[in-house]
Amino acid sequence: MTGAGRRARSPREDLGEREIVNSVQDLLVTLARRHAFADLEVLTEDLEIMAVCEFGQRLLSLDAEDFAVEAREVPPALRRRARACTMPQTPREQPRGALESLRPAYGLLLEVIAVRWHRRELSPMVAALHIASEYLPLLAFEPVLGHAGDPVRWPVGLGAPGSRFGVIGDRECDHTKAEQSAANRSLRVAGEPAEGWRAYFDRQHSQVAGALATCVASCRNPCSAMEWVAPDLRDDLSLRARVALAFADTPLVRLRHAAPVGHGFGVPSPEEVLEAWERSRLALAKTEVGKAAAEEDGFPLPGLPSLFSAVAGAPVPVSTLLDDIAAHLVTLLRARVP
Numbered sequence: 001m002t003g004a005g006r007r008a009r010s011p012r013e014d015l016g017e018r019e020i021v022n023s024v025q026d027l028l029v030t031l032a033r034r035h036a037f038a039d040l041e042v043l044t045e046d047l048e049i050m051a052v053c054e055f056g057q058r059l060l061s062l063d064a065e066d067f068a069v070e071a072r073e074v075p076p077a078l079r080r081r082a083r084a085c086t087m088p089q090t091p092r093e094q095p096r097g098a099l100e101s102l103r104p105a106y107g108l109l110l111e112v113i114a115v116r117w118h119r120r121e122l123s124p125m126v127a128a129l130h131i132a133s134e135y136l137p138l139l140a141f142e143p144v145l146g147h148a149g150d151p152v153r154w155p156v157g158l159g160a161p162g163s164r165f166g167v168i169g170d171r172e173c174d175h176t177k178a179e180q181s182a183a184n185r186s187l188r189v190a191g192e193p194a195e196g197w198r199a200y201f202d203r204q205h206s207q208v209a210g211a212l213a214t215c216v217a218s219c220r221n222p223c224s225a226m227e228w229v230a231p232d233l234r235d236d237l238s239l240r241a242r243v244a245l246a247f248a249d250t251p252l253v254r255l256r257h258a259a260p261v262g263h264g265f266g267v268p269s270p271e272e273v274l275e276a277w278e279r280s281r282l283a284l285a286k287t288e289v290g291k292a293a294a295e296e297d298g299f300p301l302p303g304l305p306s307l308f309s310a311v312a313g314a315p316v317p318v319s320t321l322l323d324d325i326a327a328h329l330v331t332l333l334r335a336r337v338p
Contacts, residue, residue, distance in 0.1 A: 137213035157228030
């Protein structure tokens with residue numbers, strides 16, 4: 001016993017405590033490396049680590065309205081990369097993020113898809129594929145527009161004389177009623193308040209993406225809406241937009257709407273996902289642009305990054321943002337060694 005009646009600690013007890021601390025730390029490091037940000041956040045009381053975990057989880061969950069890009073605990077370089085994947089929340093917000101270019105956002109989508117695959121979280125993985133399919137036409141239009149479908153910067157030609165784009169009720173137009181309504185609003189939304197702007201992106205912007213692709217890829221009654229596209233770019237844009245539309249109708253993307261056989265809860269198995277992707281690759285390979293899906297590029301769904309790059313007409317590499325957040329968390333955890 002020592003002065004206050006407390007027994008002196010033995011070397012074995014000190015060693016045992018250090019082993020417990022190390023084993024707990026190893027568990028937290030493993031969670032970080034597995035991108036289990038939500039689990040790690042629950043298990044730590046460190047405010048800085050909690051903030052970084054929240055930041056990573058919002059990205060992994062594709063919570064695009066709030067990637068926590070203002071979290072001061074997160075390194076500025078990581079916040080800048082996340083901001084490049086977000087939609088501006090007002091018509092005049094700068095920088096323009098994903099409306100400037102969708103390539104960073106698609107790189108993040110690819111990384112999310114890969115992480116979900118490795119963790120066998122196939123329901124959110126299929127949801128991410130669905131999001132990718134909705135906005136893929138805008139990725140095709142980006143080289144021609146000079147931006148990624150920013151309503152503030154629409155070409156004047158979209159509403160030129162003779163254009164049916166956004167004309168509600170025009171029966172000569174191949175757009176659905178929902179697409180006509182969305183296109184009409186897209187021509188006006190730059191003048192709306194922030195609430196209207198956000199509502200448009202929540203409910204209608206993806207329909208405008210499909211409407212634009214229809215104009216150049218499959219319209220049976222062409223109007224003047226696309227005459228602003230340079231003649232030497234039209235054929236290439238049409239091919240890439242056609243593949244973007246086709247991707248949305250592939251067996252892979254349709255997994256979101258169908259409960260696969262043998263799965264009462266509608267969650268596909270890894271085998272069903274791979275089988276659906278193989279059938280999708282065969283269907284897409286009927287076009288020159290779609291042949292990119294046949295590439296063996298090392299991705300869990302082989303050829304998907306190559307396909308997105310072909311549709312974009314520019315490289316769309318898989319992001320490392322989630323990996324870099326995980327690495328930063330590991331550094332923080334290692335620095336907390338007592």
